[in-house]
Each structure stands twice: as structure tokens, then as C-alpha cells.
Amino acid sequence: xxxxxxxxxxxxxxxxxxxxxxxxxxxxxxxxxxxxxxxxxxxxxxxxxxxxxxxxxxxxxxxxxxxxxxxxxxxxxxxxxxxxxxxxx
Amino acid sequence: xxxxxxxxxxxxxxxxxxxxxxxxxxxxxxxxxxxxxxxxxxxxxxxxxxxxxxxxxxxxxxxxxxxxxxxxxxxxxxxxxxxxxxxxxxxxxxxxxxxxxxxxxxxxxxxxx
Numbered sequence: 150x151x152x153x154x155x156x157x158x159x160x161x162x163x164x165x166x167x168x169x170x171x172x173x174x175x176x177x178x179x180x181x182x183x184x185x186x187x188x189x190x191x192x193x194x195x196x197x198x199x200x201x202x203x204x205x206x207x208x209x210x211x212x213x214x215x216x217x218x219x220x221x222x223x224x225x226x227x228x229x230x231x232x233x234x235x236x237x238x
Numbered sequence: 239x240x241x242x243x244x245x246x247x248x249x250x251x252x253x254x255x256x257x258x259x260x261x262x263x264x265x266x267x268x269x270x271x272x273x274x275x276x277x278x279x280x281x282x283x284x285x286x287x288x289x290x291x292x293x294x295x296x297x298x299x300x301x302x303x304x305x306x307x308x309x310x311x312x313x314x315x316x317x318x319x320x321x322x323x324x325x326x327x328x329x330x331x332x333x334x335x336x337x338x339x340x341x342x343x344x345x346x347x348x349x350x351x
Contacts, residue, residue, distance in 0.1 A: 151244055151247075151248055151296060154249075154252050155251075157252055157255065158254075161252075161258060161259040162255060162259070164259045165258040165262030165263075165282075168262030168266045169265060169278075171266055178271070178331060180271050180322065180325065184274055184275055184278050185278070187278070187279070188262070188279070188282050191286055191315065192258055192286075195254070195289045195290060198289075198290065198304070198307075199289070199293070202293055202296065202297065207300065210300070210304075213307065214307060214310070217307060217311065217314070218310075221314040221317075221318055225318060227322075228321040228322045229321075231326070231329055232324070
């Protein structure tokens with residue numbers, strides 16, 4: 150039961166990541182690409198924890214926490230770059 | 239009891255994964271940047287929260303740690319989408335032709351007067 154739910158969830162996550170990748174490859178401008186990267190990071194946070202459930206280990210929890218923090222900071226930095234043209238003033 | 243929790247958790251997990259896939263579909267299908275932002279951030283936030291809630295039901299020992307990630311996501315996702323939307327607006331991207339109102343442009347026009 151849990152295994153079937155996990156397999157379905159992995160399929161859905163792969164589909165969502167493929168859609169995000171499509172938007173990164175031919176997004177018309179850089180704001181769309183930043184948005185697709187941000188969405189990808191959110192997907193990967195949950196995907197890592199699902200993988201931890203599958204393997205029965207809690208190591209991936211820390212990894213996904215780090216990915217969440219780095220993803221947030223990088224999205225804000227990209228947006229600042231779009232806004233100002235440089236990140237560090 | 240544990241079997242019931244497993245079943246509810248599995249259902250939540252499947253629902254969250256479906257939300258994430260549909261959010262990705264919205265990212266591909268929506269007409270302009272702002273509608274894509276609302277598909278790509280709101281739907282995926284809900285999907286991730288549902289998935290993490292399902293996992294917390296399946297593995298009750300992880301619930302506190304997962305609550306930390308949920309809290310972090312609930313703080314940062316709206317922030318990053320707002321920053322991104324304002325950057326896109328400031329970069330001068332044009333909205334889709336059927337857009338009716340642009341409150342930020344109205345505000346800035348009023349501030350400039």
C-alpha cells in the first residue's frame with residue numbers, strides 16, 4: 150500500500166520536474182526560468198524526503214532542509230539580479 | 239490504528255504529488271509570467287505541505303522535524319514569489335492581453351504624481 154503510493158508519488162514528481170525543465174529550456178525570459186528553478190527546488194525538497202522514506206533512513210531530512218534554505222536564498226538573489234543588475238552592492 | 243494512519247498518510251501523499259504534477263502542467267500551459275508564478279508557487283506549496291503531512295502520518299517519529307520544514311516553506315515560498323513578481327514587473331514584462339487590472343502600476347503612477 151505504502152509502496153504503491155510511493156511509486157505513484159515518484160511518477161508525479163518526475164512529471165512535474167519534466168514540466169519545469171521544459172519551462173527552463175524554452176521560457177521566453179529570465180523571470181520564467183527563475184520561477185521554474187524555484188518550483189524545481191520545492192519539488193526536490195519533498196522528493197528527497199520521499200526517498201528517505203523509501204530507504205528507511207533519516208539522513209535525507211538534513212539534505213532537504215539545506216536545499217530549502219539554499220533554494221530560497223538563490224531565488225531572492227536571482228530576483229535581485231533581475232531588479233538591479235548586480236547582487237552584491 | 240497504524241494501518242489506518244498509513245492509509246490516510248498514503249492518500250495525502252498521493253494528493254500532494256498530484257498537486258505538484260498539476261502545478262508543473264500549469265507552469266507549461268499558463269499564458270504569461272504572473273499566472274505562471276501563481277501556478278508554480280501556490281500549487282506546489284500546497285502539494286509539498288500535503289506530502290510532508292502524509293509522511294508525518296506514516297512515520298510519526300519524524301513529525302517534529304517535518305513541521306520545521308513546513309514552517310520554513312510557509313514563510314519563504316510567498317516571500318520568494320512576491321520578490322520574483324516584483325522583479326518581473328520592474329523588468330517591464332508585458333502581461334497577457336486579457337489582463338484587466340495592474341494595481342502595482344497604478345500605485346507607482348500615483349506615487350510619481
